[in-house]
Amino acid sequence: MIMAILRIMIxxxxxxxxxxxxxxxxxxxxxxxxxxxxxxxxxLYSEIQPITIGYLNMDKECSYKxxxxxxxxxxxxxxxxxxxxxxxxxxxxxxxKIVNVSxxxxxxxxxxxxxxxxxxxxxxxxxxxxxxxxxxFTYYSLAGILNSRAQEAYENGNYEEANKYWSALxxxxxxxxxxxxxxxxxxGDPTYSKAMQAYELCWKYLVSYVISKSKSFTNLxxxxxxxxYNISIEFSNETLSLSIEQSxxxxxxxxxxxxxxxxxxxxxxxxxxxxQIIQSVMMSGVSxxxxxxxxxxxxxxxxxxxxxxxxxxxxxxxxxxxxxxALFQSTILLLSAIALGYxxxxxxxxxxxxSIVVIVTAxxxxxxxxxxxxxxxxxxxxxxxxxxxxxxxxxxxxxxxxIPNPIIGELFGVKFAALDIAPWRRAIIALRKLLMLTSIxxxxxxxxxxxxxxxxxxxxTIISFITFSLMILKKRE
Amino acid sequence: MEVAISVRNVSKVYSNNIRALSKVSFDxxxxxxxxxxxxxxxxxxxxxxxxxGQLEPSEGExxxxxxxxxxxxxxxxxxxxxxxxxxxxxxxxxxxxENLYLIGSMYKIPRRxxxxxxxxxxxxxxxxxxxxxxxxxxxxxxERKLSIAMALINDPEILILDEPTAGLDPRAxxxxxxxxxxxxxxxxxxxxxxxxxxxxxRLSDRVAIINYGKIIDIDAPSNLKTKTCGIEVLELLFxxxxxxxxxxxxxxxxxxxxxxxGDKIVIKENNFNEVxxxxxxxxxxSSKILALSVRKSNLEDAFLFLTGRFLxxx
Numbered sequence: 001m002i003m004a005i006l007r008i009m010i011x012x013x014x015x016x017x018x019x020x021x022x023x024x025x026x027x028x029x030x031x032x033x034x035x036x037x038x039x040x041x042x043x044l045y046s047e048i049q050p051i052t053i054g055y056l057n058m059d060k061e062c063s064y065k066x067x068x069x070x071x072x073x074x075x076x077x078x079x080x081x082x083x084x085x086x087x088x089x090x091x092x093x094x095x096x097k098i099v100n101v102s103x104x105x106x107x108x109x110x111x112x113x114x115x116x117x118x119x120x121x122x123x124x125x126x127x128x129x130x131x132x133x134x135x136x137f138t139y140y141s142l143a144g145i146l147n148s149r150a151q152e153a154y155e156n157g158n159y160e161e162a163n164k165y166w167s168a169l170x171x172x173x174x175x176x177x178x179x180x181x182x183x184x185x186x187x188g189d190p191t192y193s194k195a196m197q198a199y200e201l202c203w204k205y206l207v208s209y210v211i212s213k214s215k216s217f218t219n220l221x222x223x224x225x226x227x228x229y230n231i232s233i234e235f236s237n238e239t240l241s242l243s244i245e246q247s248x249x250x251x252x253x254x255x256x257x258x259x260x261x262x263x264x265x266x267x268x269x270x271x272x273x274x275x276q277i278i279q280s281v282m283m284s285g286v287s288x289x290x291x292x293x294x295x296x297x298x299x300x301x302x303x304x305x306x307x308x309x310x311x312x313x314x315x316x317x318x319x320x321x322x323x324x325x326a327l328f329q330s331t332i333l334l335l336s337a338i339a340l341g342y343x344x345x346x347x348x349x350x351x352x353x354x355s356i357v358v359i360v361t362a363x364x365x366x367x368x369x370x371x372x373x374x375x376x377x378x379x380x381x382x383x384x385x386x387x388x389x390x391x392x393x394x395x396x397x398x399x400x401x402x403i404p405n406p407i408i409g410e411l412f413g414v415k416f417a418a419l420d421i422a423p424w425r426r427a428i429i430a431l432r433k434l435l436m437l438t439s440i441x442x443x444x445x446x447x448x449x450x451x452x453x454x455x456x457x458x459x460x461t462i463i464s465f466i467t468f469s470l471m472i473l474k475k476r477e
Numbered sequence: 478m479e480v481a482i483s484v485r486n487v488s489k490v491y492s493n494n495i496r497a498l499s500k501v502s503f504d505x506x507x508x509x510x511x512x513x514x515x516x517x518x519x520x521x522x523x524x525x526x527x528x529x530g531q532l533e534p535s536e537g538e539x540x541x542x543x544x545x546x547x548x549x550x551x552x553x554x555x556x557x558x559x560x561x562x563x564x565x566x567x568x569x570x571x572x573x574x575e576n577l578y579l580i581g582s583m584y585k586i587p588r589r590x591x592x593x594x595x596x597x598x599x600x601x602x603x604x605x606x607x608x609x610x611x612x613x614x615x616x617x618x619x620e621r622k623l624s625i626a627m628a629l630i631n632d633p634e635i636l637i638l639d640e641p642t643a644g645l646d647p648r649a650x651x652x653x654x655x656x657x658x659x660x661x662x663x664x665x666x667x668x669x670x671x672x673x674x675x676x677x678x679r680l681s682d683r684v685a686i687i688n689y690g691k692i693i694d695i696d697a698p699s700n701l702k703t704k705t706c707g708i709e710v711l712e713l714l715f716x717x718x719x720x721x722x723x724x725x726x727x728x729x730x731x732x733x734x735x736x737x738x739g740d741k742i743v744i745k746e747n748n749f750n751e752v753x754x755x756x757x758x759x760x761x762x763s764s765k766i767l768a769l770s771v772r773k774s775n776l777e778d779a780f781l782f783l784t785g786r787f788l789x790x791x
Binding site: 308 | 560570583
């Protein structure tokens with residue numbers, strides 16, 4: 001069975017890469033778009049200059065206690081100082097030039113006059129929320145360690161030591177159920193490229209700021225527990241993993257009226273490149289449909305039915321071949337993106353390996369979706385139908401525009417959102433983390449996205465298998 | 478004689494209420510070439526698709542090597558049947574050789590055996606020189622040969638060829654007919670559909686004349702010709718055949734001995750000299766006639782007299 005699948009896969013792959021249509025649809029177009037976007041944005045990204053942003057701090061100071069010590073903090077002010085000190089890598093050039101603004105109206109007015117690229121508005125409860133977040137992160141960082149040390153001591157008969165760890169764990173548990181949402185607002189014009197650049201940077205630095213605060217807070221609390229209970233807590237800050245998407249929000253507020261009409265194409269590449277790669281993989285659906293219809297129209301499918309090939313072998317071969325096609329096209333696009341300087345290279349090969357897994361899965365997913373459509377639509381307009389479906393879907397999920405995405409469920413701690421039903425979105429998110437935001441995300445952070453991508457791909461594959469078998473391979477008309 | 482394919486009272490009505498077949502019955506014997514002869518739209522392809530289990534008959538039943546059409550695709554008998562539809566069954570972006578290897582691997586033929594078989598077919602069908610060429614770069618004739626070579630990869634007992642020479646130039650057509658004759662010598666059972674009489678006459682052991690989904694007659698080609706229109710016929714071709722010409726020519730002939738197809742009149746079983754004399758002596762008819770010949774009857778004539786239609790739709 002495996003040999004049959006492999007032979008079909010190899011033949012389909014050969015067939016696909018010899019098709020001119022494939023190059024036009026899935027490599028030609030994305031490459032041209034990438035070059036156009038790139039040429040627009042190259043100048044923007046190659047010039048290293050501070051971005052002027054406004055800062056409106058509405059945060060209220062809050063306090064928290066660790067043991068007998070009480071700490072007072074205004075994270076809104078602290079975040080201001082953090083942003084002000086940021087430098088571009090290997091330079092002395094500040095990332096931001098920050099201008100204080102006193103009201104939202106002033107911020108909008110200054111954005112409108114191009115005095116600032118955008119304005120950060122820190123909301124009233126920022127400090128309070130961040131404190132809850134840091135407590136929660138601390139709980140998740142330390143609870144496991146304390147529990148395992150307690151178990152270990154208990155199993156070794158060292159009950160006194162075990163009790164100390166359990167007591168520390170009990171005290172830590174007050175942080176267990178903290179609820180929070182770390183949010184800042186960014187006021188700007190989304191058609192203005194610098195606003196979008198500021199938006200991207202705000203995301204990046206808010207995440208890195210919270211991570212750095214989290215590490216400090218966890219260290220402080222670990223030190224406190226060690227002293228109080230006379231225990232040793234060894235943990236690595238590197239293991240700190242944050243579910244960033246669910247914990248953070250940089251809400252983009254469009255200013256009223258607009259008037260700034262710089263090209264929308266000058267969007268940031270962290271959004272653009274992975275979106276383009278997955279879009280091009282999705283566009284391969286057009287070729288999948290074409291090839292399937294050629295096989296149906298030219299009665300190749302009828303001929304195949306007379307052979308020993310079973311439905312799982314045929315469908316498996318088709319799906320795998322499009323996984324390989326996706327890899328082939330993505331390699332070309334990715335190499336182009338790297339050559340154009342859009343992708344930051346990293347030495348860790350895990351990032352690239354996982355990227356390949358994501359892309360191949362997205363290819364299989366696209367082929368499954370296309371096979372399902374091919375099971376029901378049999379006409380000359382099938383290409384147009386699949387193209388309209390996939391282009392619309394790809395634009396919705398690529399994250400170029402803000403679209404509501406409510407959480408609809410949770411399984412083993414992984415939250416499912418409404419847009420997960422179009423699982424290519426998870427592929428894009430995973431690629432953003434793996435290819436563009438390597439300084440922020442570890443490969444482990446990508447696992448929830450991969451899990452959801454796999455689950456949905458399996459579901460889509462099963463659906464395609466059932467529909468294509470029943471409607472095409474086994475049906476007598 | 479052993480029956481390879483048995484078609485029993487098969488009718489097919491499509492969902493749009495078009496009746497493609499009506500109570501069709503016949504047997505194809507092992508090692509014979511059986512031809513379904515009929516114009517386009519007569520129901521030949523529908524019948525073949527029912528035989529290979531792709532279409533469900535509205536009524537009736539088909540048996541292939543004793544297996545019912547309902548079970549055909551589930552049974553191993555399907556492996557003994559190969560089918561070449563009107564469209565060439567090839568993967569256009571694969572080379573000639575890759576096409577043969579792919580279809581062979583779908584039959585799970587061991588690699589070593591497959592290698593030998595591919596080589597043999599490439600030589601037999603004169604495709605060896607172009608084995609590395611992509612299929613879509615082949616000429617129509619070569620594509621057709623490849624399609625049939627692929628159908629033989631599993632050494633089938635029964636070969637079903639739907640219009641095997643359709644769209645081929647005369648040279649490629651002659652070569653294809655020669656290939657089919659070779660297959661006949663190998664003892665294959667061949668079910669052929671065509672609307673080309675020369676092909677049906679030359680290749681077939683028996684011919685079934687099919688028209689509007691009904692089998693009109695089944696017999697050996699020579700029997701069909703002689704019993705339907707005798708050994709010779711008189712063919713008259715006019716510039717523009719109208720009712721006046723028709724009545725003048727046929728006034729003395731029984732209408733069952735006359736058939737009209739377009740601007741042509743075919744007359745059978747008559748005193749041809751008398752008819753010719755009649756035309757020559759009539760100034761009006763002489764001015765309208767383009768050609769006149771007494772020739773041997775063929776299946777085209779048989780079809781014309783049996784159905785009142787001209788096979789090639791002229």
